[in-house]
Amino acid sequence: MSIPHILLGLLTERPKHGYELKREHDERLPGAKPVAYGQVYSTLQRLERDGLVAVAETLSDGGPERTVYRLTDKGRERIRSWLSEVEPPAPYVTGALFTRLVLALIAGEDPQRYLDRQRAAHLARMRELTAVKTDPARTTARLLAADHALLHLDADLRWMELAARRLADLTKEIT
Amino acid sequence: MPPVLEARDIAKSFGPTPALRGLSLTIDAGEVVAITGPSGSGKSTLLHCLAGIIRPDAGEVRFGGTRLDRLDEEARTRLRRDNFGVVLQFGHLVPELTAAENIALPLMLAGAEREAAHTAAAEWLDRVGAGECARLRPGDLSGGQIQRVAVARALAGEPSVIFADEPTGALDTIAGEQVLAQLLGAVRSRRATLVLVTHDNQVAAYADREVIVRDGRLVDPVEPAGPAGTGGPPWGMDATLPEVTR
């Protein structure tokens, strides 16, 4: 997830301070890994250095000081251009699974057993995600986040089923 | 709690082809169990043995205290009607009856009044999203509609054990979710037991437990471990994109 782009996107609505951005990131992208406040803070400083955001005001209603940031014209142009692009298709964990499978073969471990264990781990995760999906209190955003993760894990599992069927050929090739 | 279903060392061949080669499985009341495995591995044969549709060549199948493998065809049919709801892989509706009649008939055979049976049929068709099929015969239904009707028929009798062989195979994701919600709802609200054969991993993830059939045998369960089960966020996307600034 590109935190800088998410922050720029959240600032298109109105100026916001760092804690607000962290909270909105976590609440409005409910499936995403919560972002650390420190990362929001350092990202805002970089965005400011690059002229994509600017300080709008500093609030201090009794408590600690809060810097409110606004989008600059350059920042608005940057987020608009990013939103017109598509997400580059990226590998997720399949690469790591393949590495483990090959290493199991090389190390003389039982590769089928590795695939069985990995399947069990994937399916356990998919059960948790299915529980998110079927929770009557879930929001549609959360449902879609779960759908997304489920489809990717399902793709991994299907890849593992194929890997199991091609295991003899792979073994010949690798060892 | 005693198991509701138990298969002990069952074997079944069709001619020279062994479909099950000594397989043991115990299922507790209230469990949702997914039976998965490659195509041709023996999943449907196992389900048919557990549901008393066929008898294994060897081994024992118990439902509660009853040895299903020792009952004759007629006794098994009666036991299935009283206790089991079965959704077979291709629906198996009676072609001469409408969808509503397919559901109402077994209810009437079990003693329901005609009107009550038809009211229940209409309700169950609505629940599985097949209300518009009530007056149609199987020949006029799509594969997905037949599956929904078959699920409604299996659930309408309020069975204590539901067997379903690929019940969502002909449905798209959202229709499948609706049918699964009904199957799961029956299990959770009445402590029924669900045995679900599927090759779809996302369907298997609805079950409490997965048993894998490979070449007519069960795969040994693995020790629970690994990165899953951590309760982390569902959107496991990592920061693989380059940052705007550096």
Ligand SMILES: Nc1ncnc2c1ncn2[C@@H]1O[C@H](COP(=O)(O)OP(=O)(O)O)[C@@H](O)[C@H]1O
């Ligand atoms: N009625 C039958 N007659 C002949 N062979 C059968 C019959 N039913 C199943 N088989 C064979 O038994 C094996 C297991 O089949 P099945 O239980 O349907 O597998 P699955 O449901 O896992 O795809 C396969 O080789 C299949 O061809």
Ligand SMILES: [Mg+2]
């Ligand atoms: Mg089958």
